[in-house]
Amino acid sequence: MPHIHRFYVPPHHLTVPFVSLPDEEAHHAARVVRVKPGEPVRLFDGEGRECDGTVAQVSRRDVVVAIESERRFPLPDVRVTLFQAWLLREKAVEFLIRHGTETGISRFVFFRGGHSDQPPRWHEKWRRIAIEACKQCGRPWLPAFTVHAGLDIAIDAEPMPLLVAAREGNPVPLRQAASFREIGVIVGPEGGLTEEELSLAIARGATPVSLGDVTYRAEMAGIVAALLIAYELNR
Incomplete structure (x- = not known):
């Protein structure tokens, strides 16, 4: 089957x-x-709508597509929100967004951790990276992004069942704790969560979980957790 290129069109522009x-x-x-x-293409709006069509016109500044069919996808059965303490390197954040989107993370919640050197700041580039990742992997829903000044504020603003990736606090294997279809997982920055942050998360109901014996880079831990949760809940 020949490759069909996918292009993003905002919902209010995806008209027939x-x-x-x-x-x-x-x-x-x-x-x-x-x-x-005449070439077939596929358009998506990042909100579950996807349209197939053919290229009707190409010029230096404009590409027009004739829509032939459309379909709508429901929200995923498993929705993982990643609570990620802000990372030291911008490239690490971009890596996390790109591959986390491909993994299926529904929402990225960035917060300033005790070991973060600065607070997170929203950047339009995040959305562009997510769009490119969706185009590549075929995902019809774009992830959402929010930023908060600290973990306590993030937890209060985004209420849901929580896991926290940790080596302390008597963590259980993730497969024993991933039992909700919509769930959040808290991951620390390069230096990990502070003792106070881990205690706060547990006090707010988060279950400490282990991601195994391997020590992952901070930008990989959330991706691994999302993959494991999706695997356990989709079995």
Whole structure:
């Protein structure tokens, strides 16, 4: 089966019967992958809607797609929210967003941890990275992003059953604790969570869980946890 290129179109722009791709997507379609009139493409709006169509027109600044069919996808059965303490390196954050999106993380909640050197700041680049990851992996839903000044504020603002990745606090294997279809997992930065943060998480109802005997980089731990949760709940 030939490869079909996917392009992102915001929900309010994904109209029928014709859609003009947004500027950045049009540039990518015309200049990078070089689509041709009559070529099949797939559009998605990041909110569960996906449309198949064919390229109707290509110019230097515009790519128009004729919509032929559409389908809607429900929210995933398993929804993982990653509570991630802010990381030291911007590249690590980008790695986490890219591969966490491919893994299926539904929401990224960044907070300033005790070992974080600065507070998280929202950046439009995050959404662009997530869009590119969705285009690559075929995911129809974009993840959401929020930032908070600290773990206590994040937990209060995002109430849900919680796990906390930890080596202390008598952690249990993740497979024993992942029993909710919508769940949050708390992960520390490069220096880990502080004792106070771990105690706070447990006091707020979080279950300490082990990700195994391997020590993961901070940007990998949340991805591994999300994969394990999805595996356990989808078995």
